[in-house]
Amino acid sequence: MDKLPRWADVVLVPLISLLMAAAISALVILAIGGDPVEAVKVMVTGALGSAYGWGYTLYYATSFIFTGLAVSVAYHAGQFNIGGEGQAQIGGLGVALVCLALPWPHWTIALPAAMIGAGLFGAAWAAIPAYLAAKRGSHIVITTIMFNYIASALIVYLLVEVLRPAGQMDPATARFPAGAKLPTFGEIPGLSLFFSKNVPANVTFFVALAACWGVWLLLWRTRLGYQIRAYGKSEPAALYAGISPTRMIMVSMLISGGLAGMMAINNVMGEAERLLQNSAEGAGFIGIAVALMGRNHPIGVFLAALLFGFLYQGGAEMGLWTTIPIELRLLLQGLVILFTGALDNMVRMMLGIFFRAKAKGAA
Amino acid sequence: MDYATLLQVLDSTLRLATPLLLACLAGLFSERAGIFDIGLEGKMLIAGMASGAAAALSGSVWIGLMAGIGASMMLAAIHGVASITFRGNQLISGVALNFVASGATVLIAQSLFSQGGRTPPLSGAARFNPIELPFTEAIKSVPFIGPFYADVLSGHSALVYAALLAVPVTWWVLYRTRFGLRLRAVGENPESVDTAGVSVIRLRYTAVAITGLLCGLAGAYMATGLQAGFGREMTAGRGYIALAALIFAKWRPWYALWATLLFGFLQALALRPDVIERSFGVAIPVPALDALPYILTVIVLAGFVGRAIPPRAGGQPYVKER
Amino acid sequence: MNPAQDTGRQETAAPAIELRGISKAFGPVQANKDISIRVMPGTIHGIIGENGAGKSTLMSILYGFYKADAGEIIIHGRPTQIPDSQAAIRAGIGMVFQHFKLVQNFTVLENIILGVEEGALLRPSLSKARDSLKHLAEEYELDVDPDARIEELSVGHQQRVEILKALYRQADILILDEPTGVLTPAEADHLFRILDNLRAQGKTIILITHKLREIMEITDTVSVMRRGEMTATVKTAETSPEQLAELMVGRKVLLHVPKGPANPGATVLEIENLRVVDQDKVERIKGIGLTIRAGEILGIAGVSGNGQSELLQVLGGYCRATGSVKINGQEIDLTGKHSDGQSRRARGIAHVPEDRHHHGLVLDFAAWENMIFGYHNAPEYQKNALVMDNAGIVEKTEGAMERFDVRPPIPGLPAKSFSGGNQQKIVLAREIERNPDLLLVGQPTRGVDIGAIEFIHKRIVELRDAGKAVLLVSVELDEILSLSDRIAVMFDGRIMGERLPAETNERELGLMMAGVTGSGEAA
Numbered sequence A: 001m002d003k004l005p006r007w008a009d010v011v012l013v014p015l016i017s018l019l020m021a022a023a024i025s026a027l028v029i030l031a032i033g034g035d036p037v038e039a040v041k042v043m044v045t046g047a048l049g050s051a052y053g054w055g056y057t058l059y060y061a062t063s064f065i066f067t068g069l070a071v072s073v074a075y076h077a078g079q080f081n082i083g084g085e086g087q088a089q090i091g092g093l094g095v096a097l098v099c100l101a102l103p104w105p106h107w108t109i110a111l112p113a114a115m116i117g118a119g120l121f122g123a124a125w126a127a128i129p130a131y132l133a134a135k136r137g138s139h140i141v142i143t144t145i146m147f148n149y150i151a152s153a154l155i156v157y158l159l160v161e162v163l164r165p166a167g168q169m170d171p172a173t174a175r176f177p178a179g180a181k182l183p184t185f186g187e188i189p190g191l192s193l194f195f196s197k198n199v200p201a202n203v204t205f206f207v208a209l210a211a212c213w214g215v216w217l218l219l220w221r222t223r224l225g226y227q228i229r230a231y232g233k234s235e236p237a238a239l240y241a242g243i244s245p246t247r248m249i250m251v252s253m254l255i256s257g258g259l260a261g262m263m264a265i266n267n268v269m270g271e272a273e274r275l276l277q278n279s280a281e282g283a284g285f286i287g288i289a290v291a292l293m294g295r296n297h298p299i300g301v302f303l304a305a306l307l308f309g310f311l312y313q314g315g316a317e318m319g320l321w322t323t324i325p326i327e328l329r330l331l332l333q334g335l336v337i338l339f340t341g342a343l344d345n346m347v348r349m350m351l352g353i354f355f356r357a358k359a360k361g362a363a
Numbered sequence B: 001m002d003y004a005t006l007l008q009v010l011d012s013t014l015r016l017a018t019p020l021l022l023a024c025l026a027g028l029f030s031e032r033a034g035i036f037d038i039g040l041e042g043k044m045l046i047a048g049m050a051s052g053a054a055a056a057l058s059g060s061v062w063i064g065l066m067a068g069i070g071a072s073m074m075l076a077a078i079h080g081v082a083s084i085t086f087r088g089n090q091l092i093s094g095v096a097l098n099f100v101a102s103g104a105t106v107l108i109a110q111s112l113f114s115q116g117g118r119t120p121p122l123s124g125a126a127r128f129n130p131i132e133l134p135f136t137e138a139i140k141s142v143p144f145i146g147p148f149y150a151d152v153l154s155g156h157s158a159l160v161y162a163a164l165l166a167v168p169v170t171w172w173v174l175y176r177t178r179f180g181l182r183l184r185a186v187g188e189n190p191e192s193v194d195t196a197g198v199s200v201i202r203l204r205y206t207a208v209a210i211t212g213l214l215c216g217l218a219g220a221y222m223a224t225g226l227q228a229g230f231g232r233e234m235t236a237g238r239g240y241i242a243l244a245a246l247i248f249a250k251w252r253p254w255y256a257l258w259a260t261l262l263f264g265f266l267q268a269l270a271l272r273p274d275v276i277e278r279s280f281g282v283a284i285p286v287p288a289l290d291a292l293p294y295i296l297t298v299i300v301l302a303g304f305v306g307r308a309i310p311p312r313a314g315g316q317p318y319v320k321e322r
Numbered sequence C: 001m002n003p004a005q006d007t008g009r010q011e012t013a014a015p016a017i018e019l020r021g022i023s024k025a026f027g028p029v030q031a032n033k034d035i036s037i038r039v040m041p042g043t044i045h046g047i048i049g050e051n052g053a054g055k056s057t058l059m060s061i062l063y064g065f066y067k068a069d070a071g072e073i074i075i076h077g078r079p080t081q082i083p084d085s086q087a088a089i090r091a092g093i094g095m096v097f098q099h100f101k102l103v104q105n106f107t108v109l110e111n112i113i114l115g116v117e118e119g120a121l122l123r124p125s126l127s128k129a130r131d132s133l134k135h136l137a138e139e140y141e142l143d144v145d146p147d148a149r150i151e152e153l154s155v156g157h158q159q160r161v162e163i164l165k166a167l168y169r170q171a172d173i174l175i176l177d178e179p180t181g182v183l184t185p186a187e188a189d190h191l192f193r194i195l196d197n198l199r200a201q202g203k204t205i206i207l208i209t210h211k212l213r214e215i216m217e218i219t220d221t222v223s224v225m226r227r228g229e230m231t232a233t234v235k236t237a238e239t240s241p242e243q244l245a246e247l248m249v250g251r252k253v254l255l256h257v258p259k260g261p262a263n264p265g266a267t268v269l270e271i272e273n274l275r276v277v278d279q280d281k282v283e284r285i286k287g288i289g290l291t292i293r294a295g296e297i298l299g300i301a302g303v304s305g306n307g308q309s310e311l312l313q314v315l316g317g318y319c320r321a322t323g324s325v326k327i328n329g330q331e332i333d334l335t336g337k338h339s340d341g342q343s344r345r346a347r348g349i350a351h352v353p354e355d356r357h358h359h360g361l362v363l364d365f366a367a368w369e370n371m372i373f374g375y376h377n378a379p380e381y382q383k384n385a386l387v388m389d390n391a392g393i394v395e396k397t398e399g400a401m402e403r404f405d406v407r408p409p410i411p412g413l414p415a416k417s418f419s420g421g422n423q424q425k426i427v428l429a430r431e432i433e434r435n436p437d438l439l440l441v442g443q444p445t446r447g448v449d450i451g452a453i454e455f456i457h458k459r460i461v462e463l464r465d466a467g468k469a470v471l472l473v474s475v476e477l478d479e480i481l482s483l484s485d486r487i488a489v490m491f492d493g494r495i496m497g498e499r500l501p502a503e504t505n506e507r508e509l510g511l512m513m514a515g516v517t518g519s520g521e522a523a
Helices: A006-031 A036-048 A051-076 A084-101 A107-136 A140-163 A204-221 A223-233 A235-241 A245-272 A283-293 A298-321 A328-342 A344-362 B003-032 B040-058 B061-085 B090-113 B136-140 B145-153 B158-176 B178-188 B190-195 B200-226 B238-248 B253-271 B273-280 B286-304 C003-012 C055-062 C085-090 C108-113 C122-140 C155-168 C185-200 C212-218 C241-249 C308-316 C341-346 C356-360 C390-403 C420-432 C450-465 C477-483 C506-513
Strands: C017-026 C029-039 C044-049 C070-075 C093-096 C173-177 C204-209 C221-226 C229-235 C267-277 C283-293 C297-301 C322-327 C349-352 C438-442 C469-473 C486-491 C494-499
Touching: A006 A036, A006 A283, A006 A298, A006 A328, A006 A344, A036 A051, A036 A298, A051 A084, A051 A204, A051 A223, A051 A245, A051 A283, A051 A298, A084 A107, A084 A140, A084 A245, A084 A283, A107 A140, A107 A245, A107 B286, A140 B238, A140 B286, A204 A223, A204 A245, A204 A298, A223 A235, A223 A245, A235 A245, A235 C341, A235 C356, A245 A283, A283 A298, A283 A328, A283 B090, A298 A328, A328 A344, A328 B061, A328 B090, A344 B061, B003 B040, B003 B145, B003 B158, B003 B178, B003 B200, B003 B238, B003 B253, B040 B061, B040 B090, B040 B200, B040 B238, B061 B090, B061 B200, B136 B145, B158 B178, B158 B200, B158 B253, B158 C122, B178 B190, B178 B200, B178 C122, B190 B200, B200 B238, B238 B253, B238 B286, B253 B273, B253 B286, B273 B286, C017 C055, C029 C044, C029 C055, C029 C070, C029 C221, C029 C229, C044 C055, C044 C212, C044 C241, C055 C093, C055 C173, C055 C204, C085 C093, C093 C155, C108 C122, C108 C155, C122 C155, C122 C185, C155 C173, C155 C185, C185 C204, C185 C212, C185 C506, C204 C212, C212 C241, C221 C241, C229 C241, C267 C308, C267 C469, C283 C308, C283 C469, C283 C494, C297 C450, C297 C477, C297 C506, C308 C341, C308 C349, C308 C438, C308 C469, C341 C349, C349 C420, C356 C420, C390 C420, C420 C450, C438 C450, C450 C469, C450 C477, C469 C477, C477 C506, C486 C506, C494 C506
Parallel strands: C044 C204, C044 C221, C093 C173, C173 C204, C297 C469, C297 C486, C349 C438, C438 C469
Antiparallel strands: C017 C029, C017 C070, C221 C229, C267 C283, C267 C322, C486 C494
């Protein structure tokens, strides 16, 4: 396979993958009788054309940053955690239990507590597949998928039978106390000049940014990160160096699950203000696309999360204003994963041909 | 549980096990050839949609079946290109195609029928209808065996019997034919096949195509046999349960039958919470029953499997030395 | 065997196989450069050269694995295209690879018919193969149980299956790539008898090896390869090992490392009754005892797979064992419960592992990241309690790369981008510069170019002279003989005996490596 310049590998490969996914989606839109140009217009206007749109785009991006980072951290340890969806749902349970436990006086106190709850619950949900992988050799991909299904069954049961307040019809927890309400962008001084009060984007966005920095620091500056990456690259070498595989699988998966769980402070605490069924709404899976697209680097994850935030909000608008069903988002997401994660060699090969032709032209 | 109820549960066990069995055998061909496939789910789903749609439009279940197989084989081909030709990550390819299927099925069904991503209800020749096995009337009166024959074994659609037949056929192909020998070899040590002058790539594509075919049957059965039409996400994780059954079965055809029957039985029980309550005296919440196959799968994966050794070359793209 | 007879044939018959001007490049690396050889039928032709000289590439071209960039292949006088293995088989070429291409959980018969089945059903093919296997076994001393699974067979028997595979496919040109690397001397002798038989029956054999002894023993003619080029083709009877060695490396080989006498001090390592049982409950080390003192090199000789790897791994902290191991008089934990590679390093044990690609290096890591691998917790590499001192590590790496002559001296380059010798120097620099009490070294010069070998040997001797203990494991007898102060021979998980290098020779060690004790009795 041709060697590409590093910048091409880091920047061009994901971009071209995205373009190809978009092109195929456009063909699908044409095939079902829609107008791709119209669709793009609606998406751009809906997601980026107004403060309202940006408020949603950034809100979605916040969730995707967490789940994308979750996939990335596990990936660096050689673990493919596709259980982010379940971990985020269980993280939501942690948030709900914390928020409902006390009459919180102010969000600045409630937020750290909720973060701990979300992180711990998410990590706990990742702990079982991680333990089974480390100790019993179970395939982590399959077990984390199973745990997604088990998580949704568990949440349904808890919401219907345990957490639903008496007299309430829909399966959800009670509303969180007012003191646990996170300020939205419309309520933050400075940002409020631009955003209106009812946008869902909230302070969690800044927590997500801090998480990006934290993950970068962890992976490339600390001993633990060094060991996680070494284990992920080569298990026999890790054994030689005295790095415990069990510990690396456990630690990386706990951090991964914790990050996925932390997503819940964005959607459960910041937006819904109560725990609903299927609260993660697929964000856990989008984390896979975000991590692959972002090349498992926090900066890449941040940019890819913004992109998917745009696609998500734009897609919702498209579903509202055009005849194209909202499920186009799923198709696009699948195609992005396919091109960046499985057909990446094809993309590289195409780029290689291009670069060789250019080199010849120059010579 | 009385005998009549048991027969009812067993009857639905067979129905519910059929898509699992077909998908499990599908996965068996692929994984025995060294290609992991967690995209069984997506292939079943898209086959379900295609067959439901084609059957609704044409009024013929056979055209539906062909459409289902075609759609499933298309996804299989993409998986093949990604994992064989371009040596991509087989797990990621499978996950991606599952999402593609989730999105595409609703998009297409919605644009065709505008019924919220469903296909119209099927009836008559657009569905696989029950087949009465011979001598059912004659044997029915025989105590014990008669009702079992008439109520459990007889009265299923053609695809149920096709799935059961697929088990010995798979065994025979795998262990008694040249193709089977090469297929098993390519999943264990592709170099042995390559140096023997046999194309690794062609063998693996053939295996992936068979996977597509069997998943097509599984999906078509879902939409035109088990149910009367396609509904969004109708496979509901069956592709993953089939995958777990495959591990449980240690990648062997007969074991695959028993494993999928077991999981089918669990699903059948989950549909009848009343039976459990009557039999065991406790009410088990429905979500717990829904989760049971998944929990069981995890337990299976955690070590009930014993020493299940997967095909040695599984999941690794084949690169010639150097 | 009989050169006169060959010359007689040369005039009448066409060469069984002739290569003209074969060239092959992998990117910038020219693996084969304008190679030409002629091999007469009924002869054994040796191709000798160092690792990486391009021997295997040449044979892969002959077997249709790679396509040559230029050149011609002529078989029995007919120009032949070999685009794939099928074509090679049709042309009557059979290949026995260094790493066998057998399906482990298939029977011998199944492996033999794979790819040449008669018809779509297996049964007729299997019974036909069973019959002809019987004939082949009688004809060539090639008996193996046709119904045994490959994983149950010894390496020597597996190799016979490979040869049988080729013969079953009617091969009359047989290529063997480093066939003795995995064999005991006795198995190797048996193999040579088989080859002799095959030659007597008129088969043509190409033997690729880097062992001079084998070339001298069995071949009729020999070609020498160096850096992708064919430097000479000579009659074996008319050459000498010294001449071949010189042709191989292009200059006199440094057979003896300059080193003074050892000054052994206090005992550093003391092993008693060490036993290792692997996952499959096979006993790999069967109760051995060894001591090494400060300032001496103990060499462990043996055919690979006789427990040496496990010994290194036990001492390195990543293989469980029972028995007793003392470092500087203190017992170390062998259960793996309270110890790992980290605690071994803390006890002053450094380890240059046998397999640097899998153990010694993280190939995707940069050189500087590899330079602290295993010592990443050391205080001097930390900036504060939280983060590592990456800039400082890069700086230290630059120094180490200079001292160990690692080329190119770029700390940011990934380990996989360095040549074998330079990779080994990175590992060696890391381990030696920690100034350990005990250095474990496994196959220090495997896959390393000749210049680096000299350098590596010197460094090991220097460490000994600095009063450190060294445990050297190598399958190269030359290396063992020239570096060690004492030699222990391992066979089948046991120590067959200890010798002083001055008082032994390759022949005696070879017998011990084959499980024959000094007095000539089997163990």
